[in-house]
Amino acid sequence: MSSNAARSLNSSSAETRIAELELALHQANERAAAAERRLAGMLEQSGPGMLLVGPEGTIERINETMCLLLGGAEAPASWIGQPADLVFERLQSLAMQPAQYALRLSELRAAQEPVLSDELALRDGRVLALDYVLPFGSAARSELFSYRLVAEMAAPNVAKEFQPDHLLYHLPAPVAVHDLNGVVLACNQAFALLLQLPASQLLGTHLSELMPSTDHSQSWPAYLTQFNSTVETSVGQLPVLPRNGQPRQLLYHAHCINQPGQAPCVLLCALDITERVQAETELKRGKERAEASALAKEGFLANLSHEIRTPMNGVLGMARQLTKTELDQDQRELLRIIQTSGEHLLSVLNEVLDMTKISSARLELEQMSFDLRESMEEALQPLAVQAAEKGVSFHVALFMQAEPLPRVMGDAYRLNQVLINLVSNSIKFTAAEGSISIGGYLISQTETHLTAGFRITDTGIGIPADKLDHIFEDFVQASPDTARRFGGTGLGLGIARALVEQMGGTIVVESQLSSGSTFQFTVTLPRAEGGEIAPRPVLLDTGALRNRRVLVVEDNGINREVVRLLLQSWGALVDEAESGPAALALHAEHRYDAVLMDIQMPGMSGVEATIQMRLHPDLERALVPVLALTANAFRSDLDRYLKAGINDCLTKPFKEEEFYSKLVALVQAPEVPLYNLQQVHELADGEITFVERIVRSFLLHIPPTLQQIQVAAAAGQWAQVAKLVHHIKPNLIQFGVAGITQPLQLLMDQPRPGTKASKVRAAAVQQLVRQVERVLRVLPEEFSAAS
Numbered sequence: 001m002s003s004n005a006a007r008s009l010n011s012s013s014a015e016t017r018i019a020e021l022e023l024a025l026h027q028a029n030e031r032a033a034a035a036e037r038r039l040a041g042m043l044e045q046s047g048p049g050m051l052l053v054g055p056e057g058t059i060e061r062i063n064e065t066m067c068l069l070l071g072g073a074e075a076p077a078s079w080i081g082q083p084a085d086l087v088f089e090r091l092q093s094l095a096m097q098p099a100q101y102a103l104r105l106s107e108l109r110a111a112q113e114p115v116l117s118d119e120l121a122l123r124d125g126r127v128l129a130l131d132y133v134l135p136f137g138s139a140a141r142s143e144l145f146s147y148r149l150v151a152e153m154a155a156p157n158v159a160k161e162f163q164p165d166h167l168l169y170h171l172p173a174p175v176a177v178h179d180l181n182g183v184v185l186a187c188n189q190a191f192a193l194l195l196q197l198p199a200s201q202l203l204g205t206h207l208s209e210l211m212p213s214t215d216h217s218q219s220w221p222a223y224l225t226q227f228n229s230t231v232e233t234s235v236g237q238l239p240v241l242p243r244n245g246q247p248r249q250l251l252y253h254a255h256c257i258n259q260p261g262q263a264p265c266v267l268l269c270a271l272d273i274t275e276r277v278q279a280e281t282e283l284k285r286g287k288e289r290a291e292a293s294a295l296a297k298e299g300f301l302a303n304l305s306h307e308i309r310t311p312m313n314g315v316l317g318m319a320r321q322l323t324k325t326e327l328d329q330d331q332r333e334l335l336r337i338i339q340t341s342g343e344h345l346l347s348v349l350n351e352v353l354d355m356t357k358i359s360s361a362r363l364e365l366e367q368m369s370f371d372l373r374e375s376m377e378e379a380l381q382p383l384a385v386q387a388a389e390k391g392v393s394f395h396v397a398l399f400m401q402a403e404p405l406p407r408v409m410g411d412a413y414r415l416n417q418v419l420i421n422l423v424s425n426s427i428k429f430t431a432a433e434g435s436i437s438i439g440g441y442l443i444s445q446t447e448t449h450l451t452a453g454f455r456i457t458d459t460g461i462g463i464p465a466d467k468l469d470h471i472f473e474d475f476v477q478a479s480p481d482t483a484r485r486f487g488g489t490g491l492g493l494g495i496a497r498a499l500v501e502q503m504g505g506t507i508v509v510e511s512q513l514s515s516g517s518t519f520q521f522t523v524t525l526p527r528a529e530g531g532e533i534a535p536r537p538v539l540l541d542t543g544a545l546r547n548r549r550v551l552v553v554e555d556n557g558i559n560r561e562v563v564r565l566l567l568q569s570w571g572a573l574v575d576e577a578e579s580g581p582a583a584l585a586l587h588a589e590h591r592y593d594a595v596l597m598d599i600q601m602p603g604m605s606g607v608e609a610t611i612q613m614r615l616h617p618d619l620e621r622a623l624v625p626v627l628a629l630t631a632n633a634f635r636s637d638l639d640r641y642l643k644a645g646i647n648d649c650l651t652k653p654f655k656e657e658e659f660y661s662k663l664v665a666l667v668q669a670p671e672v673p674l675y676n677l678q679q680v681h682e683l684a685d686g687e688i689t690f691v692e693r694i695v696r697s698f699l700l701h702i703p704p705t706l707q708q709i710q711v712a713a714a715a716g717q718w719a720q721v722a723k724l725v726h727h728i729k730p731n732l733i734q735f736g737v738a739g740i741t742q743p744l745q746l747l748m749d750q751p752r753p754g755t756k757a758s759k760v761r762a763a764a765v766q767q768l769v770r771q772v773e774r775v776l777r778v779l780p781e782e783f784s785a786a787s
Contacts, residue, residue: 022283048131048148053084055141062087069128069147070094096121108132109143120147174250174270182207182224185265194272196243212241227266232256237277238270249277309631310556313653316342317562320656342653365411365502369528372408372415372452373399376440379416383423391432398440399452405442408450408525410503415523418499418507421492422456422519429460430516443522451524458518463511471509472497496521544664546571548593553583553609554629555601559652563596563629566656580604584612592624593667599630599641606630607644614645614742615763619771623739625666629654645742675775676736683734698731699780706769713765716758721765722748737775743768 049066053059062079070090079087088105095101101120108115118130131146174194176187184205192199195210202210208220219239226234238250250270258264319339327335376398387394399405419438426436436458443451463471472493500507503523511517550572554560560576567574575590577583581604587595595613599606606628616622628641628649638649648662677691684690705728712720725747732740743764 048146051084051087051145051147053143053145057084058082059084059087060142066147069149091120094122096123112141174272176202176207176268176270177265178207178268179263179265180224180227182220191270194242194248194270195240210240212239212247227254227256237273248272248274309652310559312342313631314556314558314562316653317559317566321562321565365414367409368412369407369409370412371405372450372525373405373440375412375416376419379420380423380438383420383427386424387427387436390427390430392427392430393433393435395435395437397438399442401442406445406450407528409528410523410525414499415503418496418521419454419456421496422521425492426456426458426460426517430458431460434459434516445527447527449524449526451522453520453522456519457516459516462513462515462517463509464513468509468511472507542664543571544668545660547573548667549573549575549590550663551575551577551583551586551590551592551595553577553580553595553601553606554598555579556598559598559629566659570660580606580609580612583609587613587621587624588616591621594663595624595626596663597626597628597646599628607641607646610645611742611746611760615746615760615767617763617766617770619739619767619774622742622767623672625669627662627666643745672738673736674738674778676738679734679736695779698735699776702728702731702772703776706772709765710769713762718747718758718761721761725768732772735775735779737772739771740768743771 049069050061050063051059051066052061059079059082062076064076066087067074067076067079070087071094088102092098092101104118108118112134114134115130115132118132120128120130122128126149128147128149131144131148133144133146134142171188172190174188174191176191177185179185184202184207187199187202189199192202195202211220223236223238233253233255235251235253238252240248240250242248249272251273252268252270254269255267256264257267316339319335319342322335323332377396380396384394384396423436423438430436436456439455439457441453441455443453445451497507500521500523503525505521505523507519507521509517509519545567548571550567552560552563552567552574554563554576555578557578560578564574564576575586575592577586580601583595583597595610597606597610610626613624613626614622625648626646628646629652630638630641630649631652641649647666650659650662677695680691680694684694705724709721709724712718712724725744729744729748732744746764747761747768
């Protein structure tokens with residue numbers, strides 16, 4: 001098995017295992033929640049039975065304990081709104097002397113006076129104490145009855161096995177009682193079974209002896225200390241070690257009992273959650289393994305991209321240079337084969353990278369205005385040529401309705417990619433003299449959105465019926481010999497489906513073996529606001545780069561040659577550096593209009609070299625435009641480069657037109673002013689007096705802080721420097737001070753030890769101070785003149 005297949009298999013296995021663990025965790029959580037509810041009910045039952053009777057004599061509130069005292073199966077909710085006499089009749093039937101109970105109850109309710117601990121003897125030997133109060137005053141006539149179990153009478157007709165101690169003993173939840181030192185005083189059968197020891201052997205045992213030695217020093221003191229405070233009830237997690245040596249995790253609910261004349265003790269009710277904890281731990285490990293696998297795959301693909309794109313840039317770049325020379329017909333055909341093969345290899349790499357982005361939810365769709373019909377017609381033109389060369393009839397009918405089609409917002413490149421993937425498949429699988437038809441039609445439109453459908457029909461080899469349900473899966477092809485006969489990676493249809501679904505559309509296929517296929521997809525796109533904007537044509541060699549001095553930083557000699565030939569053809573003056581340090585030396589020696597920076601270089605990377613350039617004492621040199629020429633195609637990498645101070649990025653292998661337009665945009669960018677008071681004026685809302693006050697405050701308070709920053713930097717107190725920079729950053733941004741973005745970001749980052757890091761920070765302090773001092777010198781003069 002290849003290393004790539006092994007990585008894919010490992011990633012798939014990890015995802016399957018994670019799904020299994022998540023299901024097991026969900027089931028364990030449900031079982032734990034049910035047990036917790038039973039445990040909570042048991043604890044609630046240990047309190048008094050409560051009955052609240054309203055002014056109309058109906059039940060307004062009754063708790064679970066009261067329902068259990070009544071001996072029925074009714075839930076508390078079923079009693080609400082019922083006459084309270086039903087409860088009193090039930091109690092009367094349970095009383096040892098029913099007539100006496102009825103008389104006493106009548107007297108209490110007639111007197112409307114609070115009574116405490118009025119005893120009621122029951123026929124089963126229990127004795128209840130009744131507390132009778134009027135919670136809302138006698139005028140409201142609401143009555144609160146509280147019944148609590150206080151003792152048992154010796155009744156010959158009551159069997160011993162029905163006593164409460166025995167009910168607790170047979171309770172399925174582990175329960176124990178221990179003193180404040182942790183010595184076990186009593187436990188039930190479930191607790192003994194959990195620890196796999198006889199209950200008699202557990203009595204007198206210190207609870208800490210039943211815990212794993214690794215957890216004893218941490219868990220036990222924290223558990224025991226909480227009962228020395230005013231806390232009466234606590235909930236937490238406690239590890240125990242049964243006799244078989246397999247640790248268990250308990251979720252406990254502990255209640256401290258303080259009764260007069262008795263030593264305080266703790267009632268410990270527990271729930272075995274070992275299965276849930278293990279599932280959570282395994283799920284966490286599985287996720288960590290999956291994340292590590294994803295990072296490894298991403299790193300591998302990034303390196304693969306770099307290793308393929310870098311030489312491919314040289315191959316295609318040199319091929320483009322050859323097209324500008326005089327060649328005979330045979331030479332041009334050979335050159336065409338080189339270019340076509342290179343573009344095919346690049347398309348395969350792009351498919352792999354696209355699927356990786358889609359599977360990791362990192363593919364972002366742009367939102368730009370475009371003409372749907374015009375964009376797709378342009379995308380289909382090269383495919384029409386391919387079909388003609390193969391001898392396949394090619395018919396296109398896009399949006400033939402009479403009314404003009406409005407412009408839409410979306411990612412035209414990705415939408416065209418769907419169409420190109422589907423049509424390319426049709427060309428691939430349709431033999432000569434066959435036909436392909438592409439149709440685009442308007443389904444519906446509103447004032448804000450437009451829904452369009454597309455149909456691609458061919459007379460190709462078709463798809464077997466048993467493969468139709470799987471044809472859109474990754475790496476799936478119609479038959480095992482498809483790749484050998486027709487080529488391809490099996491990713492095109494998967495990418496097409498993922499892109500359509502990400503755009504909120506659907507894609508379907510109809511096919512019969514040997515009878516061709518029909519693919520249909522629909523998308524709904526927002527209508528673009530405003531009028532149509534005609535795209536500006538890209539003109540090569542407008543003279544904008546003539547006599548401009550450009551530094552090319554690239555460790556690959558062939559790529560340096562490609563870039564140098566292009567720049568020289570546009571009249572630029574070129575200096576070359578094959579490493580970061582060499583680039584910094586040339587940057588310190590000369591002034592450049594632009595720097596073309598390779599990112600992945602041995603030793604100092606292009607990002608590190610750019611950061612060093614941004615810290616140059618000369619502001620003009622520090623702000624030199626930097627265009628990254630990178631083989632990394634991930635959006636996150638490009639965002640990281642921009643954050644490091646790089647102005648723009650161009651992915652290898654690049655198109656000559658795009659390279660030229662990006663470079664011209666950088667060298668012709670307007671000059672950045674030293675400062676900009678636009679935010680200050682907006683804050684002042686046109687009040688010039690308020691603007692003057694803000695400027696005076698800036699001139700007064702910034703210089704002392706700059707002095708403190710320099711003192712802290714000289715002492716190597718970078719944490720203090722970060723604090724001071726963070727303090728003045730809002731003011732510097734508000735005043736639009738130029739050339740300080742990189743120093744601010746560097747100085748506010750977490751300081752790292754090391755001589756090199758200290759030198760970089762010292763340079764950042766110098767640049768920040770120098771630039772702000774320039775503003776402090778110029779601002780008073782210009783502001784006073786303006787006012």
